[in-house]
Amino acid sequence: MTTDAEVTFRLEGGAGKIVTVEAPAMILTGGVSDAYHPPGAPSSAFLTTKDQFSVDSWCLPLSKPPRPLSVPKAAPTLAGIPIAASAPLTHWAPSTQKVTIPSGGQKVAGGFVSQKSAIQAVGGELITWGNSSQGGTRPNEAQNKQFAYAHMGESAGVAITIQGELIAWGNSSNGGTLPTNTKEKKFAYAHMGGWAGVAITTQGELIAWGNSSYGGTLPTNTNKDRQFAYTHMGHSAGVAITTQGELIAWGDPNNGGTLPTNTNKDRQFAYAHMGYHAGVAITTQGELIAWGDSSYGGTLPTNTNNKDRQFAYTHMGRDAGVAITTQGELITWGNSSNGGTRPNEAQNKKFAYAHMGGNAGAAITTEGELITWGNSSKGGTLPTNTNKDRQFAYTHMSGWAGVAITTQGELITWGNSDNGGTLPTNTNKDRQFAYTHMSDNAGVAVTTQGELIAWGNSVNEGSLLPNNVKEKKYAYAHMGEHAGVALTLP
Template sequence: MATALAVTSTGQVYGWGSNGSGQLGTGDNVNAALPVLMALPSGVQAAEVATRFGTTLVLTTTGQVYGTGQNTFGELGNGTKGNSNVPVLAVVPAGITFTAISSNLASSLGLTADGQVWGWGNYNWANGVVGTSTKPVRVAALPKGIVFVDISVGSFHNLAVTANRQAYAWGRNNSGQLGDGTTIDRASAVRVPLPEGSEATAVAAGSDFSVALVRTSLDLAFGANGSGQLGNYSHDNSFVPVSVALPGNMDMIDMEGGYLHSVAVTNVGEVWAWGDNTYGQLGDATLTSRSAPVQSLMPSGTNAVKVTAGQRHTLALTDAGKVYAWGGNNVGQLGIGSTTPATVLTPTPVTFPGSLTGTVTQIASHNFHSAALTSTGEVYTWGDNTYGQIGNGTTTRQTSPVKISLPSGATATSIAVGAFHTLVVTSTGAAYAWGYNNYGQLGNGTNTNSSVPVAVSLPSGTLLRDIDAGLSHSLAITTTGRALAWGANSVGQLGNGTTNAAGLNVPVSVHLPAGVELVGIAGGQSHSLAVTTGGQVLAWGLNNYGQLGENNSVPARTTPTYVDQTPGTVADDVAAGQFHSLVR
C-alpha cells in the first residue's frame, strides 16, 4: 500500500494509505483508507509535503521542516535515528530557513532561502560510501558560491538546478542517472551537459533515472555589432543569432533595438541595456558603451514592463503606468519639459499633463521623438517635430507630451514611431499616420507630409490589430494574421518581392510563406522582422550586417526568409535596431 498526502489552503495536512512507519503523522501506525489529519503542532501551517518509502517531510510557511515516519538513518533530521509517528522538528542552525524539500529512500534534501542545499539521512551516496547525518548539514558535494533554485532526491542520487539554469547531479551512477555520459559514481556534483541552448527549470529524480524540465533560451541578437549592441561581449557582426549575455536566470519580457544600442525588461522587472552609450542611453549613470547588458538605474521600487529605444534615448514603462526616459535630449525627446540638460544619465520621469486620463499602457520611440498610449485610447507625443511627426498641426518641437486629436470617434489601441512619422491602430481596425511622407510611409496614397493624422488607405475589408515602423517604412498585421507594408522599398523592406527607389504610398501585401500567420512584426532602418504563430522568425530587406540572421552575406531579400533558429526553439517576439535584430 502506498501513502498519499494533501495540503489544504489553510495549511493542514491530510494523508491516507500506508502508515506502518508512522508516515501519516497521526500518532499511531494504523493504515488509513480515508484521509486523516496529520498532528502538526498548534499554529504550524504546511506549505509543501514530500513522502517516499515510509518517510514524510513537511515544509512550513515559516521555512521550518518537520518529519514523521521512517528514521533509520536520520532522515527526519531531528538528531535521532528512531521512527516517529508524530511530526518532529528538524534541527538546523539558527537563521536557516527552507524554501523546498525532497525525500526518497532514507535520504532528505532541503533548499534554503539563500539558495544552498542541505541534506540529512543517507544524503550523499557515492563509490559505495554513504554520507549520513541525523541533522541537516550543508551538502559538501556541491560547488560553493552557487545559488540553487530546485532539488530532487533519487534512491541513491541527487539533482539540483542553479539560478542560472544549470543542472548538477551527484551520487550513484550505475545506470547513468547522473547524465554525465559515464556510469561512474560521483561524490562531488557534476554539471549535467544539457543540449546546446537548453536551460533547466526543474528536476526530478527517480530510483535510478533522472528527468529535467528544460526551456530553450531565445534571448538572441544578430547583425551589426560595432557598438556592442548584440550584447554578447563582442564587437563582431554576426550573420547568425547569438545569445544575449543577460545575467543569471533573467529572461527578456520586452526588448527594443535603438540606433546603436539595445534595451530589455527582464522577468524581475529590471531594465538592462547595452551598446552605444555616448548620450547616456544605457541609463547606468555613465557614458561608457557596453558590449554586454548593464542595469539601467530605475528608481527603487519600480517594476518595468515595457521599453523602447530611439537613436540616442531610451524609455521605460512601469506596471504603475509611469514613464521614465534617459539619454539624449537635444530636441526634447525625453519629455521632461526642457531640452536642458541635453544628456540625462539615469531614468527620469516624463512629465505628462494633468489632463491625462487613465494610465499609460504603451510607449514607442525612434530617432528623436516619442509617443505614449493610455488605457483610455489617448495618444501623446513629444520631441522633434520637423516634419509634423508630433501630429498637433504644427512643426514646432515639443519638450513635454501633447495630446493628439484623432478623428472623431477614433480610439487608439496600438502605436508605432518611425524615424520621422507616427502610426496608430484604432479599436475598429483602422490606421492613422502623420509626419514625413517622402516615401509614402503614411500610406494614404500621397507623398505629402502631414502634421495631423490622416487615414491609411487599407485594402477594402482589411482590419489591423498591430503596427510598427522602420526608418521610412511601415508594417502592420491584419486581424487574419497577414502582413501589410508601405513606404520605402529600396532594398525590399516591404517584402512584396520588388524594390522601388521611390517607395509605395499605399499598403501592399507582404509575401509570407503559404499558410503562415503572424503574431508579431518589427521594422529596422531598412529591414523587417516577423514572428509566426508557430514561433518561427522571418526577416527581409537589407542584410549588409547579417541582420536577417540567415547565416549568409546575401545583400538583401525582397521576400521573407526564415532566420537560422536553433532547432526546437520558439520565438515570442522580435525587435529591430538600425542594422541589428533581437529575438526573445
C-alpha cells in the first residue's frame, strides 16, 4: 500500500473525533476475516496499529493493549487494500502509510463505513447456491435489496441489509426462520451455527432463534440491563460479550452452553469463540479460559495461564482448541488425535495466526510459514514442498481439508480430495486470490478481481455455482455445510 487512504470509524465515546495514526497498520474491511468478526465489521472497516488498540466502534477497549505481532511483509490485495485475515487483538501489517480517520461517514446498520475506501463490502446482491432445503435457495425477501453482510451455517443462512434488516433462510427448524419480533429492529451483526442463529441489534440487544435446545433460546432476562457487543454461535451453543465485558453462554450445557462458576468474577472479556463441543474466551488482561466437554477442548492444559503468558487470539474447532500468546507462542489442547497436540515443528517459532478445524489445525508463523497438525488424512499433513518459495497470509481448516492463500495470492488446498482437498485444474492460472472459506464438504474463494470460484463435493454442498455467477464481481463469500452464500460488489 503506497498511497494515503481515508477510513471512517465511529469512535466509542467520541464519535466524529479525528485520529491520525502512523504505520505500521492493518486495515480489515467487512467480510474478509472469518476467524474473528468484530461486531459491526460486516459494515465497517477497522484498523489497529503497533502502539494503540483498535478504534473499531464495536470492539471492547482493552485496559492493557497486547503487544502486536508482525505478519508477512506482503499480503493479497483487493482493489488496492491489503487483506489480512488475522485477529484484530494481535496483528498488524508493515506499511509506510499514514492513515487518517476523518469525522463523518456513511452510517450502515449501526456502524460507519468509509466514503473513500477502495473496498466497501456494502450494498451487494445476495447470491446463494447448493442444497435448496439447507440454505441454497435465496429467499424471496432478498430480492431487490442491498446487503452488508451474510453468513451460512450448517443448514441455514442469515444476512443483514444496508438498512439493518435481518433475514434468514434455509431449514426452518435450525435457524431458517426468524422470530416475529425481529422485523421492527435494525441489526449490526449476526452469526449462524449448527442448529440456531444469533444477532445483535444496533441498540445492543441480543436475539437468538432456531432449535431451542441447541442455542435458539436465550436465558431469561438476558437483555435486562445489558448491551451486547459481540456474539458467536457454535454447533449447539452460543456465546456473547456485553459492552461491559461480561461473558454469557447458552444452549446445550454439555457442549459449551453453561459457563464455569464465577467465570465473570473479577474479569472482563474481550473475545470468545464457540466450537462444536466447547467454548473459549480471552479476558482483557490476556487470560485464556475454556469450558464445555473436557475431552474436546473444554479443559485447558495445566499452567496455560502462567505469569509469563498473555493471550491475544484463540479459536475452537470441533474436537480441540488453539491459541496464540502476545509473544507468538502457539498452544493447543483437546483431543490429541484431532488437533489437540501441538506439533514438534511449532517449537521455537512465533505465530501470527491459527485456525482449528474438525480434525486438524493449521497456523502461520510471523515469517509466513504454514504448518499443520492432527489427523493426517483430514488436513493434518501438508503436501510436500508446500512452503518452498511461498509465504502464507491466511488459512482455514474444515473437518476434512484445509485451504490457504499465499502473500502472492496463490490458493492451495490439502486433505480429503472429495471434500475440498483438491482444487480444479488451472485454478491459479491468471488469478490472485484475496479470500477463501471452507466447509466440511467444499470450499469457496474470491479473487482480487472479484471472481468467485467453488470446489469440492457438489452432491452435498453444491460446489457448482449458479450459471449467472460469472457475470458478477464479488466482495465476499462463505460456505456452509450444504450451501454457500456470497455478496456482489456494489
